Amino acid sequence: MARARADWAVALVMLAASAFLFQEALAMPDGPGTFPRAVALLMGVLSLGLLVRNVALEGGLRGIYWHSAGPGATATVLWVVGFTMVYVGSIGRVSYVLSTGLYFAVMMWLLGLRPRWLILLIAPSSVLLLWVVFVRMLNVSLS
Amino acid sequence: MWEGIALGLTRVLEFQNLLAIVLGTAAGVVVGALPGLTPTMGLALLLPLTFGMPPVPALLALSGMLAGGVYGGAISAILVRIPDPANVPTTLDGYAMTQRGQAAKALGIAAAASTVGGLASAFVLLFFTPPLAAMALRFGPPEIFALAVFGLGIVSSLAGRSVLKGLVVACLGLLVGTVGMDPVSAYTRFTFGFFELQAGFEFVPLLIGTFAVPEILRYAEEAVGPVKLPELVGRMLPTLAEWRRLAVTMIRSGVIGLIIGIAPAAGPVIASYISYDVEKRSSKTPERFGQGAPEGIAGPQTAINACVGGDLVLTFALGIPGSAGAALFIGALYLQGLQPGPLLFQRNADIVYTTFIGFFFVSLAILPLGLIASRLGAWLVLAPKAVLLPFIFAFAVIGSYAGGSSLFDVWVMLIAGLIAYVLQKFDFGPAAFVLALILGPLAEANWNRTMLMAHGDLAFFIQRPIAIVLIMLAALMLVAPALVDRFMRRRYAGYEGDA
Incomplete structure (x- = not known):
């Protein structure tokens, strides 16, 4: 592409x-x-x-080309989008907290965050932060 | 006006408003400093957080995000030479100073210049917007229709490199704006059986999709290699002698930024290049430019920040957004149940004046917060993508959900984001889509009213000279940016524009 x-x-x-x-x-x-x-x-x-x-x-089918940021960039975007769609699809079926926690953990792993304990520390903390801001402070209903 | 200013001054000093200024500005500096992220994305993501806020702190937080983000862009430009388009000129001398071990000084000059530019823009916002709004209050439906058409003419400046592409995307925005129940006949249009679309698309998911998702995906694409963070040594703030030496530069660049900010077809990128060029030409030692001349940082930074307020003049006075950031401000006003435009000054003068006075405080906050962020938060530029990317995307997801508690809105955000991302890849500016989405209903409603007044006779417009002038200006707006772009490219090597 x-x-x-x-x-x-x-x-x-x-x-x-x-x-x-x-x-x-x-x-x-x-x-x-x-x-x-x-x-x-x-x-x-x-x-x-x-x-x-x-x-x-402009002489045939010449035009603006797909500006790819480099080799593998389009593939990265495709799997980020695909995985995000799976995540959004799962929110209604699994609970928000669980699906978001899994989303964070898998994305961080796939994007190269290491070691594993760091992911286990950051993923739940990020979910907690979003939950506190939106559910506790802004009264967004996630049920 | 003076009562409004006095009231605004009193209200802005309330604790929650000062807190909104500090938090918004700090968040803006952080977002702006992260390579690959922009204040526009920050604004789009901040929007759902303002749901539960009263209008004044919500608008002040957004102002802080916008102005802080503009300064934040200078941090990554100066420290690691990763600029956004507006900060390219700043990089020339900023990074040169970093290489000479003067990164702290360069960041200090950028923060000082941003503050001066921000104060100038707040001044213009406060004293130029109310008279313009007062004039617009006399407008009837034909003039408001023409104003909406004039606003749509701005499409060309938001269209990337092709006006034709901008107009196609604007038409798409106009059509998306018609989805849902027609306000006059209650006839439902383009809902395709989706019950959720009866009231039209929710604004926030569309804004997040259009402005935040493409940036998130671009961020995912970028392979930011390991960067070496320079050490910040020595005094950051300019000395009195340096302030004196840079005063003329800041005044000159402030004026350039204000003029360009108010002009609807131009933006901070143009202001930044022109101010750098003017400074270089005015200097007795132009050979210092590019080698670490403080004027090469102070000029563009003052001009960019002066642009911010100028850009919002038309937004608040006429309800016409001149940029992506301004479109998000309109979104925030709608979210708060406020109608942007001249009536805002009649019905909600307290909110408007408090926001304008708040702009002074935001500009003043940039100096300390910018210096702290530069000193402590220089590590921000090293923030791992593996943590930021999923967090920002998850934030966009819950932000889209928050308004209507509906997963349908999240899908709207995702699909709009993907379309905007693909369109951007082919140089179709998505900001034109949002502008049309905002102005479409205004144009349609006032066109219908005008036709009722005129009994369907188009010659009626001849009796409305202001409407004719505005429509002619709209036509002019379509060609002006192409001419400006050609001029800038010819004159400045490396100029890439806003596209």
Whole structure:
């Protein structure tokens, strides 16, 4: 993914999104539907302009590339995101405290924190800190 | 106005407000000093913590985070040469001083200059915003619609390197802003069967997603190698003689920062480069610049901090955010049930003036807190990513959940964050999305009112010269940043802009 030619692809996605939203807005009555229709149409025109600029005027499929920070960077982001999604998905099933504690411990381990006792010290302390701030001080209900 | 100032002065001295200033500024310095993290992310994460606070301490804590974060950026720039875009000029002489064993002095000059710049910006905020708001009070629906369009014109300055891309993202923001029940007809739009979207998207998860998640993921990407922390030896604060020598630099750079801060198409990066250039050109010994000239630190730091308040003038007076940080301030005002814009001065003058007076205190707090953070907290730049990253992400998760106690909001934050991250990778500035999200409902409501007043006749605008001028300015705003960017790139090698 280091140098994916994707500027035009984003424009294409935006064009598809605007077409879909325009169609949805067409089903709305005049009044509440007027503004979304106008904006979706404008978005479509602008996306088309972007597409044309990239494909036709700038010589083929040249464009802004995926700015990767280095080898392995994209993979790191993917597993951080993936693991965070698993964590969010587990909050409703397991308790917040347990899922967050596990999230901290596994992430710290995967990001290279050593030795193990340090993780066992920091992970519960971090959960406790968040719990005190949000549950005790801000009265956020985690149940 | 003077009654408001007197009231603000009294209220700001209350214990909880002073505490909010100190804690907010300290947190800002810490976040700003961490390489890879920015005050904008700090503001986004602080937002859910202000849920349970009264408006004044909430706004003061955010002000502290913003101003403290701006100074904090100088710490990593000077000590380990890891600057954010605005602090690139500071690095030239700051890091040179560090290499000469004068890191303590460089940090002291940066803190002093930040304080002076911050005081200047507080002055402008206090004395320029109320008259502008008073003028805007006379606006009717056509003018407010035109004002929203003018605000959308700012998209170009938040759009990264392509206005076209900024406009596409702004359209997306406008459409997301229409999700939920239409305020006039109660017709539900774009909810796709999600009951949670009946009232539209919650603002805080979207803000955290747009501003914090991409930064967290960028932070995850960066391989920050082992850095050697320099020793801080000797006096930090400038001596009286040094203050005298730097006074002209600070005044000159303060004025540059204020002008650029108020101008909606410019920001701290431009202020920083221009002030550095002006100082170098004004110097009798320009060859010292880049070798550790104190003016090379004092100039950009004063200008960047002077920008902060200038940037908030339009935000408070007209409800138009000129930057990502200002958009987060608007978010905070909404969270507190306050309507940003001219009516804020009529209905909640006490809150506004206390916040403005608080800006003076925040600026003054930067000096001691910045020096303490520099001395004791220089280790911050060494904080392990393995601890910070999961903590910040977990904070973003619970922060998104806190407002509505709904996991749906957490998913909204995550998905918005991923979209913003990918869009940023392709140079689509996500700040334009938030700006449109804020201004869209304002534009739609006032367009509908205008059309009712005009019986659907567009020629009605001819009778409203202010509205026409604002719409013309919006058009001008679309091209101005591209011209400024071209000028800056031609003139300053290494200029990367805000993108």
